[in-house]
Amino acid sequence: MNFEEMCLDPRILRAITEMGFEQASPIQAESIPAALEGGDLIGQAQTGTGKTAAFGIPLLQRVDPHNKKLQAIVLCPTRELAIQSANEVRKLAKFMHGIKVLPIYGGQEISTQIRSLKGGVQIVIGTPGRVLDHIRRHTLKLEQVGEMVLDEADEMLNMGFREDIETVLDKLPEERQTLLFSATMPEPIMEIAKRYLNEPQIIRVVKKELTVPKIDQYYYEVNPRKKSEVLSRLLDLYHPELSLVFCNTKRKVDELVEDLKGRGYFAQGLHGDMKQSQRDRVMKGFRTGRTDILVATDVAARGIDVDDVEAVFNYDVPQDDEYYVHRIGRTGRAGKSGKAFTLVVGREIYKLKDIQRYCRTKIKRQAVPTASDITEIRAAKVLEQMEKVAEQKNLRKQMSLLEEYLEDRDLSSLEAAAALLFLQMGEDKQEERMQSESAPEKRQGKGRDRGSDKARSRDEVRRRTQKKRRGGSETKKAKTNYKW
Ligand code: AMP
Numbered sequence: 001m002n003f004e005e006m007c008l009d010p011r012i013l014r015a016i017t018e019m020g021f022e023q024a025s026p027i028q029a030e031s032i033p034a035a036l037e038g039g040d041l042i043g044q045a046q047t048g049t050g051k052t053a054a055f056g057i058p059l060l061q062r063v064d065p066h067n068k069k070l071q072a073i074v075l076c077p078t079r080e081l082a083i084q085s086a087n088e089v090r091k092l093a094k095f096m097h098g099i100k101v102l103p104i105y106g107g108q109e110i111s112t113q114i115r116s117l118k119g120g121v122q123i124v125i126g127t128p129g130r131v132l133d134h135i136r137r138h139t140l141k142l143e144q145v146g147e148m149v150l151d152e153a154d155e156m157l158n159m160g161f162r163e164d165i166e167t168v169l170d171k172l173p174e175e176r177q178t179l180l181f182s183a184t185m186p187e188p189i190m191e192i193a194k195r196y197l198n199e200p201q202i203i204r205v206v207k208k209e210l211t212v213p214k215i216d217q218y219y220y221e222v223n224p225r226k227k228s229e230v231l232s233r234l235l236d237l238y239h240p241e242l243s244l245v246f247c248n249t250k251r252k253v254d255e256l257v258e259d260l261k262g263r264g265y266f267a268q269g270l271h272g273d274m275k276q277s278q279r280d281r282v283m284k285g286f287r288t289g290r291t292d293i294l295v296a297t298d299v300a301a302r303g304i305d306v307d308d309v310e311a312v313f314n315y316d317v318p319q320d321d322e323y324y325v326h327r328i329g330r331t332g333r334a335g336k337s338g339k340a341f342t343l344v345v346g347r348e349i350y351k352l353k354d355i356q357r358y359c360r361t362k363i364k365r366q367a368v369p370t371a372s373d374i375t376e377i378r379a380a381k382v383l384e385q386m387e388k389v390a391e392q393k394n395l396r397k398q399m400s401l402l403e404e405y406l407e408d409r410d411l412s413s414l415e416a417a418a419a420l421l422f423l424q425m426g427e428d429k430q431e432e433r434m435q436s437e438s439a440p441e442k443r444q445g446k447g448r449d450r451g452s453d454k455a456r457s458r459d460e461v462r463r464r465t466q467k468k469r470r471g472g473s474e475t476k477k478a479k480t481n482y483k484w
Contacts, residue, residue, distance in 0.1 A: 019092070020252060022272045028050050031045075040197040048348050049320065062147060074126070076151040104130050106133075114134075129161070146175070147179075153182040166192070217362070220366055240292075242293075246301065250273055307333050315343055382421060
């Protein structure tokens with residue numbers, strides 16, 4: 001079931017569209033309609049599966065924006081999660097004027113929180129201890145709370161919050177809806193559910209048996225602001241001829257395509273908002289090699305049929321284990337070698353662990369390549385190629401040309417070889433990478449003109465490579481061997 005079929009408030013639907021969600025994730029598709037029916041619910045879901053929206057959307061649907069009293073409480077284990085979830089719910093409530101969402105957690109001045117609460121807040125998302133503190137101070141009034149969510153319930157228990165949670169639940173009005181989300185369902189969670197939930201519906205996303213293609217899979221732990229830089233390093237390092245990059249939202253696809261184009265790559269996006277004619281054009285470009293990198297959402301990629309994708313990049317960790325398998329299955333087809341790379345930010349590492357467990361596959365951690373790693377690896381590849389040429393080809397003519405050239409020059413053969421290596425590796429790109437490492441701010445901010453000049457010169461380099469690539473099957477083959 002997709003969002004359009006869930007009979008949601010048009011203002012929520014508008015926010016969902018603006019957030020770029022193309023389809024409901026499996027946990028959302030099952031729990032939103034169930035929660036909208038009004039009963040209690042237990043959802044087994046890991047972080048990163050879209051569970052915040054899975055409870056956030058039904059909450060917003062039921063909260064009355066004209067009533068300034070507290071109507072919903074979400075308990076979660078950490079300050080970070082409280083802030084993150086509050087931001088997500090705020091985004092979903094963007095067009096519902098009058099809705100106020102407040103994260104409250106230990107460590108922040110309680111007086112600041114009291115002041116914010118006095119302004120009228122309908123949804124509070126907080127850690128159990130601090131929420132209880134406010135309840136005891138009567139700065140949180142519970143009479144009109146009709147919605148209660150326990151998020152990451154197993155984590156909260158692991159952190160010793162059981163007593164606090166139970167005290168909060170005891171103080172809530174009987175007449176309420178309670179939603180409990182947890183990645184695992186140990187006995188204590190079931191005990192809480194038995195005691196505080198009323199005939200809950202249990203939602204577990206049923207997983208199919210999936211065969212993971214045997215390809216090399218790597219992940220990189222990255223800073224969220226450095227994601228596109230890391231992606232471009234990997235593209236430069238591995239230099240795949242055709243790459244498929246997956247993002248979780250349409251919006252991210254558009255942003256990333258612009259970013260990659262700005263960096264001089266031949267990238268195009270594919271997502272559900274595009275007309276058929278636009279999609280056809282993009283796909284044609286990808287098939288003919290005019291586009292090296294296709295950035296797509298899961299839905300958009302479903303309909304495409306391209307066989308020789310050399311690398312799949314999960315720019316965002318997929319929201320569902322199954323998506324991961326579908327995504328990486330795009331590479332390594334027809335007996336070809338393929339690679340899959342996943343960029344992981346913060347807590348997404350748990351989602352990745354879940355994927356590995358469920359798919360029974362190993363995703364190896366790798367350090368993000370530095371600029372000098374790229375230079376070293378590229379040099380090693382060129383030298384390896386050089387050795388093969390020296391062994392296999394007749395180089396008499398080239399040797400005599402060089403001998404003649406060096407005879408009356410003040411240049412040793414080593415210097416000449418080093419200069420040729422330098423030329424072969426593309427000096428401008430190498431320098432650019434170095435600069436971007438040492439002065440990242442300049443690159444993103446002030447140096448706009450410089451940036452576009454750079455992009456232009458890089459475009460030039462790429463166009464030249466592209467031309468070479470189309471220049472015949474022999475060149476293409478040699479290049480492919482060299483790259484992987
Ligand atoms: P969560 O599991 O709630 O922590 O969500 C993880 C990330 O997925 C958040 O950045 C959400 O904005 C995003 N997200 C949630 N639902 C969807 C969806 N249906 N499509 C794409 N992204 C989503």
